[in-house]
Amino acid sequence: MPxxxxxxxxxxxxxxxxxxxxxxxVPEEPLLFIKPATAAVDIxxxxxxPEGRGSCHFEGELALLIGKRLCGANTDEFPAAVAGxxxxxxxxxxxxxxxxxxxxxxxxxxxxxxxxxxxxxxxxLDSLPDWDALNYALWLNGELRQRGLTxxxxxxIPDLVAYISSHFTLEPGDVVLTGTxxxxxxxxxxxxxxxxxxxxxxxxxxxxx
Numbered sequence: 001m002p003x004x005x006x007x008x009x010x011x012x013x014x015x016x017x018x019x020x021x022x023x024x025x026v027p028e029e030p031l032l033f034i035k036p037a038t039a040a041v042d043i044x045x046x047x048x049x050p051e052g053r054g055s056c057h058f059e060g061e062l063a064l065l066i067g068k069r070l071c072g073a074n075t076d077e078f079p080a081a082v083a084g085x086x087x088x089x090x091x092x093x094x095x096x097x098x099x100x101x102x103x104x105x106x107x108x109x110x111x112x113x114x115x116x117x118x119x120x121x122x123x124x125l126d127s128l129p130d131w132d133a134l135n136y137a138l139w140l141n142g143e144l145r146q147r148g149l150t151x152x153x154x155x156x157i158p159d160l161v162a163y164i165s166s167h168f169t170l171e172p173g174d175v176v177l178t179g180t181x182x183x184x185x186x187x188x189x190x191x192x193x194x195x196x197x198x199x200x201x202x203x204x205x206x207x208x209x
Contacts, residue, residue, distance in 0.1 A: 001065060001083065001122065006173040008035040008117050009164050010061075010090055014153050014179025018059075021182045030155050030163050035090075035112045040175075043089065043118035043195070046209035049187060050113055054095025056187050059180035060138035060146045060195055063088040064157070065122045066174040070165040075158040081170070082161075084122030085129070087136060087195045087204060088177050091116040094186070119175065120195065120204045131157045138183070139194040146183035153179060 012031035013019040019026045041047075049056045067083025090111070097110035131150060138146040150157060157178060164176060191208040 017182035039117040059090040086122040
């Protein structure tokens with residue numbers, strides 16, 4: 001991309017099924033948090049998980065690359081600002097996250113650590129897709145673990161990006177992770193992950209070092 005990577009805005013519990021699997025309430029509005037640019041790493045490289053910090057879970061997500069500034073945007077302004085589509089992993093130190101949540105503390109240490117956001121290359125959009133008809137999937141060691149269908153999102157992508165821009169100005173180079181479906185789980189050394197966007201748009205593979 002012709003601009004440096006910026007912030008990574010993430011959305012928690014955008015699939016009811018994922019909220020249910022972790023026994024979390026479904027939020028009434030998008031639940032946002034931010035990973036710094038230092039969290040990003042090329043997903044095609046081996047994943048290095050933090051040691052001594054408890055269980056680290058994978059969360060496969062559809063990623064949007066922002067190409068134009070958005071501030072207080074509406075859903076009509078959103079499509080022209082998306083420069084590409086990709087895939088990402090929201091790596092989460094689940095044990096630490098649970099401890100932070102119980103204490104009423106922010107999640108950043110469990111979500112924004114170095115290399116906590118492996119990202120794929122982005123597919124340039126030559127034409128606008130049907131935002132409600134996108135699908136992606138994640139396999140762990142050859143077993144299908146996650147399948148995301150954008151029509152099942154609690155907040156659809158156009159509304160989601162407009163909502164984010166009302167709280168955080170989105171700049172070229174920012175990335176939006178749109179939420180994970182059910183099927184998340186712990187990673188272990190030697191695990192292999194395959195992710196696919198649509199059937200023929202993008203496929204990436206990685207492993208845990």
